[in-house]
Amino acid sequence: MVLARSVAPFPEAIGEFVEDLVKDYPDANVVVRIGHGDRTNRNRIFNTLWDSGHDLEIVDERNTTPRSETPDEDAAVEIAMTPGYRPRKKQEIDPCPGEIRNIQRISRLESDGSLTVSKELAKRVATGELSLYDAIERQKNGSGGHR
Numbered sequence: 001m002v003l004a005r006s007v008a009p010f011p012e013a014i015g016e017f018v019e020d021l022v023k024d025y026p027d028a029n030v031v032v033r034i035g036h037g038d039r040t041n042r043n044r045i046f047n048t049l050w051d052s053g054h055d056l057e058i059v060d061e062r063n064t065t066p067r068s069e070t071p072d073e074d075a076a077v078e079i080a081m082t083p084g085y086r087p088r089k090k091q092e093i094d095p096c097p098g099e100i101r102n103i104q105r106i107s108r109l110e111s112d113g114s115l116t117v118s119k120e121l122a123k124r125v126a127t128g129e130l131s132l133y134d135a136i137e138r139q140k141n142g143s144g145g146h147r
Contacts, residue, residue, distance in 0.1 A: 002080055003028065005073045011044035012128055015052060022054075030054065035061030035079045040099055043091035044128050050090050059084035095126035107136055115139050 003021055008014045022030055034045050036058050049056055064078040065071050103122040107115065110132060117125070121135040130138070 002077050011041045012048045014045050015048040033057045033059045033080050033084055035059055037061050040095045040126055043093045046091045057084035057086050093127050099126050111136050
């Protein structure tokens with residue numbers, strides 16, 4: 001049964017959402033299912049919830065995104081209703097080069113083309129250590145490493 005639908009502003013924010021659900025439904029057997037795609041964000045979500053001791057499953061999310069007004073939420077409901085596998089340990093967060101380049105591209109857009117955050121800062125954004133805003137500010141102030 002789906003208890004709630006929401007879109008988190010960043011991967012770690014799902015932790016508070018799940019904690020609120022557990023408080024609202026104390027008798028529910030809560031299993032959190034996470035789609036297997038987008039490995040970096042998946043692992044950030046997984047590790048946040050792992051630290052809280054929740055039952056977690058990773059689900060094959062192929063063919064779960066419908067054409068609708070709310071495709072991400074609808075896909076999440078489909079994922080939530082599909083059994084997955086239960087990893088036995090925290091997951092490694094290691095963004096691929098394409099993710100790093102995409103964050104650098106977005107930093108150029110967000111800074112109106114005035115700068116590109118370094119690969120080091122982009123990796124810290126991808127792993128959730130920094131926000132994109134903070135990375136741009138650090139790059140502006142010269143504390144961002146190499147371009």
